[in-house]
Amino acid sequence: MSAQGIRLRLQYRCDPSERCPRRFRQYRGFDNVSPELxxxxxxxxxxxxxxxxxxxxxxxxxxxxxxxxxxxxxxxxxxxxxxxxxxxxxxxxxxxxxxxxxxxxxxxxxxxxxxxxxxxxxxxxxxxxxxxxxxxxxxxxxxxxxxxxxxxxxxxxxxxxxxxxxxxxxxxxxxxxxxxxxxxxxxxxxxxxxxxxxxxxxxLAPLEIRESVDLLREIVGIERLAGHDAGAQRLAEICGNLPLALRIAADRIVTDPYTTIDGLAAELADERERLDLLETDDPATTVRTVFAVSYRTLAETPAAVFRLLSLHPGPYIGRAAASALTGLGPAKLRRSLEILVAACLLQPHQPDQFRFHDLLRIYAAECAEIDEHPDTRFQAVHAALKYYSQTAQRAALLLDPYRRPVQEPPPAGEGGDFADADAAMTWFVQEQANLVAATREAARIGVDVAWQLPLAMQPFLYRRKLWADWISTHQIGLRAAEGVDVKAAVAAVAGGLAIAYREQRAYPEAEAYFERALNLWIELRDPYNTAWACNAYGQARRERHDLVGALELASRAYTLFSEVGDQHGKGVSGNSLSGIHRELGNFDAALDHSNEAVGSFRSINDRYGEVWALNNLAAVHADLGNLEEAAQLYEDVAERRERIGDTYGLTFTLLSLAAVLRRLDRRKESERLLRQVLTTCVELDDPRVEEIRRQLDR
Missing domain, CATH: 3.40.50.300 (P-loop containing nucleotide triphosphate hydrolases)
Known part of the structure; x- marks a missing residue:
């Protein structure tokens, strides 16, 4: 009896070839059905x-x-x-x-x-x-x-x-x-x-990198892959871990004994040639063709969004930036994004953020080059870059509301808005990679965003101590400002670079940029920014133990801030003077300047500045031998810094507190704090790491 017949007998307790009722056989459609497998x-x-x-x-x-x-x-x-x-x-x-x-x-x-x-x-x-x-x-x-x-x-x-x-x-x-x-x-x-x-x-997502390498090894063979693990990983990344692309790449290696994994990865590294190299003689298995089939099903507006999004310089894009790039309002943009996500031509990244698979981005860029006029492409990219610059300027004003910006604030209604400083910081964190990429793209196409955006990023970069991005964006910005001969921009970007190098303890580079910034501000007869340059330069001199030079610069900054009536600047420069006088042994002057700085910051409700002044006040008490009072002040400052999210400043406070606790013979507490700070400094790639390790080894 056939398998079908056995199933019917077990299910309906009848033999379909003998006693099964005809009405059942007709209903089931089994009259004249062959008992095949x-x-x-x-x-x-x-x-x-x-x-x-x-x-x-x-x-x-x-x-x-x-x-x-x-x-x-x-x-x-x-x-x-x-x-x-x-x-x-x-x-x-x-x-x-x-x-x-x-x-x-x-x-x-x-x-x-x-x-x-x-x-x-x-x-x-x-x-x-x-x-x-x-x-x-x-x-x-x-x-x-x-x-x-x-x-x-x-x-x-x-x-x-x-x-x-x-x-x-x-x-x-x-x-x-x-x-x-x-x-x-x-x-x-x-x-x-x-x-x-x-x-x-x-x-179904692309493979993990390990799985991609396993697939390459399976196709190419263990012998050809031996000793080329890094090349295999690079090839997998270039193929976007997409199985179709990986199989095509592997086939090129298998069919050509002279093609190596490293060599093919090098060829595919050029995005302009990548899709050409991932072609086969069968349209159904060619990467560009399988993408094109999906693209051709799109209606006009989603297709245009697909093309224009590929022009975005960063790795992912939010709705607001996409709106600026495409020129679409919220409703039309939302629908187009939904269509692209549903068609698997775009991937959700975070809430309200999207990204392309790398190979799809390259294909979309090809479509944009064919179907969009060069002027349209330029205007779309410029609009997105302006959005980032204007939004960053608004965010910077919330993070550092007491500092006068070099550039004019964006017009009302342009750029994003934020409820408070926390929201502004969150935006900076989310958009960090896009802002760095936008700076590079602005320099490539030759627009002022190339120097405007690094200046707007300064408060964020300073608080987060993102030195690599800080230095790279400011170097780009400096070249851009020099190219258009905007002296105020050159001075401001040079000053930002100087601070980054100072914090990296690269003092020769820092001092060269400080000198350039200071001289330009003096030339421009700008006492406010001259004061800022003097104060920052004085800090570098102090760190190099040139206390006389540091005192001269900080005093000049304090005088200029007083003349222009800037309470925030007075607090900052007063704080600097307190530290310099403390190192000179002038403790009465140090206490006076610290207390005055605390008052200046409190008068304008600057919590960030106030904790720095209180930190200096604690240091003076520690030097005077008032250890219990110093410890209490440091603990208060540490709590405040945690509350406002000042991670970098917290490391200074905890290091100072650890030193005071050691002097109070509270060694276990001191060691615990040192280990906590060490972890943070390693994450920040902070140059103080080795010094902290030496302290722990004592």
Whole structure:
């Protein structure tokens, strides 16, 4: 007896060839059905399949039919990510759990040559595979769908619907039976299936770097990969860990004995050539072609957004920057972004942020170069850069509200707005990589944002001590300001560079930039900024133990700030004078300047400045031998700094407190603080790390 007959006998306690009622046989459609083996329509598995363990486990869960398992699973992912390979591999592996067969159909939703398959044609193929006579298959789409549902009811089967275009294409092909596992693959979200049919959607992401290297090793061979681990990782990164791209790259190595992993990675490093090098003689397996199929399905506005987003210089983009780049209002932009995400042409990154897969970004940029006029591209990028610069200026005014900016504030309504300084700092943190990239792009296209943006970033960079970004952006900004001969901008950027080098203890470079900034401010007859340059330069002199030079510069700064009536500047320079006098042993003068600085900061409600003044006051008390009072002050300052998020300033306070506690013979507490500060300084790449380690070794 056939497997089908055995199943019917067990299920309905009758032999379909003998005593099964005719009305049942007619209803089930088994008159004149050949007792053939169950259908096995799966295509051949992809060779060298690796990893995807979590996704396979989820599909296995479906096979075991746990009560919570979905009947319909939709595997969604970008072009070339390996959706079909995953599902076909799993179905071959799970064949034993589905004794009634496996149906497979390529719905051709993304076929570069042929039109999408019609559901009626797919049902014809399924019913034929289930051994229905042609005469019984004729009819409307609804009648065929009903016959199909009846035919598979109660069967333990898999139905694979590959490369689906839409929920409407899939819906007539869904069985009604919960015993049939349906797996759909698509580049589109198919949210209609999730909403109406209760399907479970799983996003298939590119491979992890380790998995990508494993795939390369599987295809290329252990011998060719030996000793080239770094090259393999680099190749995987360049391919964006996309299985299709990795397979094409690996094939180039396998078929050409003179092509090495390192050499191919070097060739692919040029983005202008990358997609050309990832071509094959089969359009269905060429990276550019599989991307193009999805792109061509987009309506005009989402297609334009896709192109323009590729021009964004940073690694991800928020809605506000995307609005500036594309010129679209919130509603139209939101819909276009939703369409691109649903089509797997764009990925959500963080709340309200999006990013491209690297290869898709390159393809989108090619489309922009072809379809967008050069003036349009320039204006779009410039608009985005202006958004970043203007928003950074507004954020900087909240972080450092007492410092007069060199550049005019942005006009009302331009750039982003923030509720408070915390929101401004959060924005800076989220956009850090974009702001650095925007600075580079502004210099490349020759707009003033190249020097405006580094100046706006100064309060953020100073508080977070991001030295590498600080120095690189300011060097770009300095060249840009010099190029347009804006002396105030040159002076301001040079002064910012000087502070960064001073904090890195690179004193020769710091002093050269301080001299340049100071001389320019004097030339411009700007007493306010001259005072700032004097105070910062004096701090560098003090750190180099030139206390006489430091005192002269700090005193000059204090006088100039007093003359222009700037309380914040008086507090800063008074604080500097307190530290210099303390090191000179003039403790009465140090106390007077510290107390005056505390008063200046409090008069303008500058919490950040006040804690620095209180920190200096504690240091004076420590030098005078008032250790308990110093310890209490340091503890108060540490608590305040934690509250306002001044991580870098906190390290200074805790180091000073640790020294006082050691003098009070509270060594365990002192050591605990030193270890805490060491951890933070290592994270900040702070030059004080080795000194702290030496203190711990004593």
């Amino acid at each position: 169950p259908p096995q329509l799966l295509p051949r598995q992809t060779s060298h399949f690796t990893s995807r363990d979590a996704n396979l486990a989820l599909l296995d869960k479906l096979a075991r039919r746990h009560p919570e398992s979905p009947t319909v699973l939709v595997i969604v992912g970008p072009p070339g990510v390996g959706k079909s390979a995953l599902v076909v591999h799993w179905a071959h592996r799970a064949k034993a759990d589905f004794p009634d067969g496996i149906l497979y159909a390529d719905l051709r939703g993304v076929d570069p040559v042929n039109p999408a398959a019609e559901p009626q044609d797919i049902l014809d193929g399924f019913l034929a595979a289930l051994h229905f006579p042609e005469a019984r298959i004729a009819g409307t789409l609804d009648s065929k769908a009903g016959l199909f549902r009846s035919a598979v009811s109660g069967r333990r089967m898999i139905v694979v619907l590959d490369n689906a275009r839409s929920a409407e294409q899939v819906r007539p092909l869904l069985p009604g039976a919960s015993t049939v596992a349906v797996v759909v693959t698509s580049r589109n979200a198919l949210s209609g299936l999730v909403v109406r049919e209760g399907a479970v959607s799983v996003h």
